[in-house]
Amino acid sequence: MTEITDKYADFEGLRKQAIALRREGLSLRQISEELGVRNKETLSRLVQGEPPPEWTKRPRAKDDLRDRARELRRQGRTYHEIQAELGCSKSSVSLWVRELPHPEPKCTPEEQRARMNAGLARLRAEQDRERQATKHAAAASIGELSDRELFMAGVALYWAEGAKDKPYRRTEVLQFINSDPHVIRLYMRWLTLLGVDRDRLTLRVSIHESADVAAAEAYWAGVVAVDHRAFGKATLKKHNPRTVRKNTGDGYRGCLVIYVRQSADLYRRVEGAWYGIVLGAETAT
Secondary structure (H helix, E strand, O other), X not given: OOOOOOOOOOHHHHHHHHHHHHHOOOOHHHHHHHHOXXXXXXXXXXXXXXXXXXXHOOOOOOHHHHHHXXXXXHOOOOHHHHXXXXXXXXXXXXXXXXXXXOOOOOOOHHHHHXXXXXXXXXXXXXXXXXHHHHHHHHHHHHOOOOHHHHHHHHHHHHHHHEOXXXXXXXXXXXXXXXXXXXXXXXXXXXXXXXOOOHHHEEEEEEEXXXXXXXXXXXXXXXXXXXXXXXXXXXXXEOOOOOOOOOOOOOOOOOEEEEEEOOOHHHHHHHHHHHHHHHHHHHHOO
């Protein structure tokens, strides 16, 4: 057929032919060749309203995923559940199923909170197991301390927590106070290494006046393995009503104060050893 020069010449007749060819399964290119119509706009108008045959459609890689996503949504699955099962993005899921109704809640708000709390408890338990495993591994790596290692650990501990001599207050004496029973045990073991006998020690509890002093003295006596009657008079700290204290309850036992009598020379040795550690660290390679 010859090319039409006027797009309106016998348009309806040409359109009938184009529609018939379209319904026979011809593509636009085949219809163009059959009718001799080269103008794309005219060709499009000739077959307007007629769907292209299936064989001309380009396959869409995500059609199967889309259909499956819609099926899962109709089953009441959430975006996260669909995303996890299909391995696609949440934005794609949202686009595919956005006109479908939201699924009914599978549990009440109370049940949902209970599930969230249970999941949080499992997470915290796992985190605690990881923390404990790290601590146990670190503890096991230390092993038994030599006398030198214990001496240096004790010197560092004392210089961090013990009373120190000041130019404006001459107090060359070993006096140590702490609330951690493990720290107290290590300090007592260090004093034994230094040759300090128990009869040179003065012990007393420092605690808030509202606490159970007798119970605290009994506790610390057990920690240092002495008779609680050997304790001196406790130092009672007055409570400031404007201060909100957190160290209360049955677990609060105050601090233990350990004073070593006639320890000026020993104090000087400890101070010298500390500065020796500092210098040794500065020159270490």
